[in-house]
Amino acid sequence: MSVMFILIGCSFLLAIGFLGAFIWSVRSGQMDDDYTPSVRILFDDIKPKTETTNTTNNKSTTDTN
Amino acid sequence: MTKQAEIVKQKVSCFHCGDQCVTQTNHDDHTFCCVGCKNVYELLSSNNLCSYYDIENTPGVTQRNPVLASAFAYLDDEKVAQQLLQYCDDKIAKVTFFIPTMHCSSCIWLLENLYKINPHVSLAKVNFLKKELHISFNPKETGLRQIVTLLSSLGYEPAISLNDLEKNVKKDENRKLSYQIGVAGFCFGNIMLISFPEYFGLDTFTKGSFSKLFGYINLVLSLPVFFFSAQDYFKAAWGGIKKKFISIDVPLALGILVMFTRSTYEVISGHGIGWFDTHAGLVFFLLIGKWFQQKTFDTLSFERDYKSYFPVAVTVIKDKQEITVPVTALAIGDRIKIRNNELIPADSILLNGDAQVDFSFVTGESDPVKKVVGEIIYAGGRQKGATIELEVSKKVSQSYLTQLWNNETFAKNATSSIQSFQQVVSKYFTIALLIVAFGSAAFWLMVNPSLSLNAFTAVLIIACPCALALSSPFALGTAMRVLGRNKFYIKSPAVVEQMAHMDTMVFDKTGTLTQPSASSIVYYGQPLTVNQLQIIAAVVSQSIHPLSQKIKTYLGTQNTPAVTAYTETAGKGIEAEVNGVKVLVGSRSFVGADVHNNANNLATRVYIKINQKLIGYFEMEQGYRKGLNEVLSQLNPNFKQYLLSGDNDKERNNLKVYFKHDENMLFNQTPADKLNFIQNLQQQHKKVVMIGDGLNDAGALKAAHVGISVTENTAHFSPASDVIMDAEVFSNFPKYFGFAKNTLKVIHISFIISLIYNIVGLSFAVQGTLSPLFAAVLMPISSVTVIAFTTLTTTFFAKKGGLQ
Numbered sequence: 001m002s003v004m005f006i007l008i009g010c011s012f013l014l015a016i017g018f019l020g021a022f023i024w025s026v027r028s029g030q031m032d033d034d035y036t037p038s039v040r041i042l043f044d045d046i047k048p049k050t051e052t053t054n055t056t057n058n059k060s061t062t063d064t065n
Numbered sequence: 066m067t068k069q070a071e072i073v074k075q076k077v078s079c080f081h082c083g084d085q086c087v088t089q090t091n092h093d094d095h096t097f098c099c100v101g102c103k104n105v106y107e108l109l110s111s112n113n114l115c116s117y118y119d120i121e122n123t124p125g126v127t128q129r130n131p132v133l134a135s136a137f138a139y140l141d142d143e144k145v146a147q148q149l150l151q152y153c154d155d156k157i158a159k160v161t162f163f164i165p166t167m168h169c170s171s172c173i174w175l176l177e178n179l180y181k182i183n184p185h186v187s188l189a190k191v192n193f194l195k196k197e198l199h200i201s202f203n204p205k206e207t208g209l210r211q212i213v214t215l216l217s218s219l220g221y222e223p224a225i226s227l228n229d230l231e232k233n234v235k236k237d238e239n240r241k242l243s244y245q246i247g248v249a250g251f252c253f254g255n256i257m258l259i260s261f262p263e264y265f266g267l268d269t270f271t272k273g274s275f276s277k278l279f280g281y282i283n284l285v286l287s288l289p290v291f292f293f294s295a296q297d298y299f300k301a302a303w304g305g306i307k308k309k310f311i312s313i314d315v316p317l318a319l320g321i322l323v324m325f326t327r328s329t330y331e332v333i334s335g336h337g338i339g340w341f342d343t344h345a346g347l348v349f350f351l352l353i354g355k356w357f358q359q360k361t362f363d364t365l366s367f368e369r370d371y372k373s374y375f376p377v378a379v380t381v382i383k384d385k386q387e388i389t390v391p392v393t394a395l396a397i398g399d400r401i402k403i404r405n406n407e408l409i410p411a412d413s414i415l416l417n418g419d420a421q422v423d424f425s426f427v428t429g430e431s432d433p434v435k436k437v438v439g440e441i442i443y444a445g446g447r448q449k450g451a452t453i454e455l456e457v458s459k460k461v462s463q464s465y466l467t468q469l470w471n472n473e474t475f476a477k478n479a480t481s482s483i484q485s486f487q488q489v490v491s492k493y494f495t496i497a498l499l500i501v502a503f504g505s506a507a508f509w510l511m512v513n514p515s516l517s518l519n520a521f522t523a524v525l526i527i528a529c530p531c532a533l534a535l536s537s538p539f540a541l542g543t544a545m546r547v548l549g550r551n552k553f554y555i556k557s558p559a560v561v562e563q564m565a566h567m568d569t570m571v572f573d574k575t576g577t578l579t580q581p582s583a584s585s586i587v588y589y590g591q592p593l594t595v596n597q598l599q600i601i602a603a604v605v606s607q608s609i610h611p612l613s614q615k616i617k618t619y620l621g622t623q624n625t626p627a628v629t630a631y632t633e634t635a636g637k638g639i640e641a642e643v644n645g646v647k648v649l650v651g652s653r654s655f656v657g658a659d660v661h662n663n664a665n666n667l668a669t670r671v672y673i674k675i676n677q678k679l680i681g682y683f684e685m686e687q688g689y690r691k692g693l694n695e696v697l698s699q700l701n702p703n704f705k706q707y708l709l710s711g712d713n714d715k716e717r718n719n720l721k722v723y724f725k726h727d728e729n730m731l732f733n734q735t736p737a738d739k740l741n742f743i744q745n746l747q748q749q750h751k752k753v754v755m756i757g758d759g760l761n762d763a764g765a766l767k768a769a770h771v772g773i774s775v776t777e778n779t780a781h782f783s784p785a786s787d788v789i790m791d792a793e794v795f796s797n798f799p800k801y802f803g804f805a806k807n808t809l810k811v812i813h814i815s816f817i818i819s820l821i822y823n824i825v826g827l828s829f830a831v832q833g834t835l836s837p838l839f840a841a842v843l844m845p846i847s848s849v850t851v852i853a854f855t856t857l858t859t860t861f862f863a864k865k866g867g868l869q
Binding site: 031034 | 174177192239240243244247248254278
């Protein structure tokens with residue numbers, strides 16, 4: 001049964017890791033704004049500027065939307 | 066009539082802002098309502114930022130009234146810039162702006178891509194709920210003024226006010242609670258896990274070899290809970306005792322302390338494993354309750370005073386040169402220049418220019434008031450139209466309006482005189498608890514002294530009023546969210562409970578009972594010919610009566626024929642002759658109209674008679690809010706109602722219908738009068754609600770038990786208050802107070818439930834037979850049932866009360 005001591009130790013290390021992750025997330029401000037990131041993630045990358053005019057560019061994207 | 070038809074004909078909307086295009090400007094196959102909108106489009110398209118228009122349709126903010134670039138000259142001032150910047154060194158400067166016009170995901174996208182337009186911006190990050198934009202930039206290459214000018218040219222003008230210069234950083238408070246919850250949750254979970262073998266008697270298999278180790282692990286895990294997570298309860302309890310005031314924190318702190326010390330003793334002495342799991346669980350649940358209660362409405366600010374609306378700097382003319390001076394440094398006798406849409410920061414005398422001043426910040430009425438040269442213009446007005454020059458006659462802090470904030474009401478911190486139910490109960494609860502604890506200790510001292518200390522500590526542990534402490538936060542917190550969904554935003558949950566006790570309501574008139582400049586005009590009767598229209602326009606343009614002025618603006622024709630004979634009877638109407646046609650314009654009795662008398666008594670009508678024939682009438686909604694009648698009559702049985710108005714009493718008769726007696730309506734009230742009126746009512750032990758909207762109500766709102774400010778746009782303006790109410794839900798107003806009463810009922814019932822749990826637990830504790838397992842089961846069960854009960858019933862009452 002002495003293997004239990006190692007297992008308990010491992011489980012604590014793991015748990016402390018998660019606690020550390022939580023503290024880090026609070027410290028880095030992830031809990032301060034719970035709305036904007038949900039919008040930000042949906043933005044596409046900006047398409048590189050092509051020779052075609054912007055208007056045609058716009059139309060094609062509006063259609064796909 | 067013809068005018069409406071004209072407008073409906075063309076329905077082209079601006080590609081940028083979505084407004085209807087009256088005059089069209091075309092570019093790249095798109096239509097724009099004005100040059101300003103087109104310029105924004107060009108700027109974006111030249112920077113390859115046209116995705117702005119793909120994310121949302123017509124996301125822009127109209128550019129028809131662009132801000133002058135010179136308006137931001139004050140940002141070049143080293144001192145002002147230093148105060149606005151959060152951080153600044155050679156390479157990087159950081160600043161946060163509040164941007165009220167931010168409204169959709171396109172806004173977020175464009176603002177965060179600001180570096181594409183100004184490459185010296187290294188980071189732009191939006192917090193949408195707070196409408197904040199955090200910017201880092203290179204101070205050597207670009208400046209605050211350039212950034213603000215760029216933002217405002219895109220339609221995102223940051224709101225920079227006097228208040229921003231006084232820095233207040235209070236971010237860490239919220240984060241500390243997050244850490245405390247995290248730590249408590251971590252320890253609670255692990256202690257529970259470690260305690261399982263003991264609960265199920267599994268340790269008999271291992272012959273007790275783990276028992277001792279597990280006890281010590283629990284002890285170690287409890288240390289951070291006791292010293293870090295629970296520290297605020299000890300501080301609060303101690304702070305209360307020092308002020309001779311017993312709050313709910315006292316029995317809580319006592320319970321936590323006893324639980325921890327007795328468990329520590331038991332583990333070290335090898336008697337058992339103690340109550341560490343209950344201890345950690347209790348603290349965890351309590352903190353969750355605190356967090357639930359603390360969550361507030363981020364976008365709204367409840368603490369605004371005049372400083373939040375006054376500009377940072379103003380243009381002063383000195384030796385024929387224009388210089389920018391911080392408003393705090395304005396001296397009496399300074400000559401200031403106020404441009405279109407700028408705010409007049411101090412009481413001053415008009416020197417020259419055409420002053421049309423919009424006092425909506427002050428009174429709530431946004432129809433501009435015309436001022437003539439030599440007249441005093443009070444601070445807080447906003448100039449509309451041409452540039453004017455004024456001479457400052459009082460310092461900013463000593464102005465008619467701003468000196469209100471020197472009143473002592475603003476000096477003291479808002480602690481309400483009404484005790485909450487929890488405060489009242491916890492006093493008696495603590496006393497009863499101590500009596501039971503000492504009683505059982507004394508009893509066992511006589512019967513079986515070895516059990517005495519056991520019984521004493523067990524009572525304090527089991528009676529720790531966790532469920533009781535959670536009932537108020539969850540009921541009030543839920544109520545606050547429900548009201549928030551119904552556009553009735555509350556500063557703190559405690560206000561809900563206050564609302565349940567109120568018995569007197571004081572209303573402001575302008576902007577609160579009336580809608581700002583909503584006075585719409587509708588014409589009823591025979592369709593007017595062009596000729597008739599011109600005749601009426603000619604007649605009304607002769608008169609300076611406000612109603613005539615409104616009709617004149619409504620008709621808006623230019624080629625008016627000459628008026629030959631003209632007599633105006635004050636308060637009745639006009640008799641005139643135009644091109645030989647006799648015209649009567651005025652009240653029903655004046656015109657001699659014998660027409661239907663339907664019930665809308667809040668509307669004012671102006672009748673028209675041409676050539677002895679009644680043609681029709683103009684009906685002017687006086688701009689009273691929709692449903693005012695119902696609101697006031699629903700409130701009538703439960704509340705005594707008063708009216709306080711800064712205006713003259715020309716509306717007295719219209720309002721008498723609601724407020725019954727003349728003494729309930731006070732007119733010509735100064736801001737200080739309003740404040741005194743509220744304080745007088747309070748001295749008569751009335752529980753007063755003040756409903757207002759402008760800065761002139763700020764004193765009364767602050768003094769009242771519950772101050773409610775009504776606003777057309779929650780992002781824009783509201784003076785400091787307990788509640789910010791969106792004007793569109795004005796008709797729901799009485800429901801909110803009914804709901805608050807029901808919420809208080811929920812708190813009462815949940816108190817009884819938690820008391821039952823306590824009595825059951827106590828009946829074991831006094832016998833000295835409280836097992837850790839029993840406590841570990843009872844505490845979470847009682848907490849969870851109380852949380853579930855309060856949340857569900859509060860939501861139920863909200864549905865029943867017709868709220869969303």
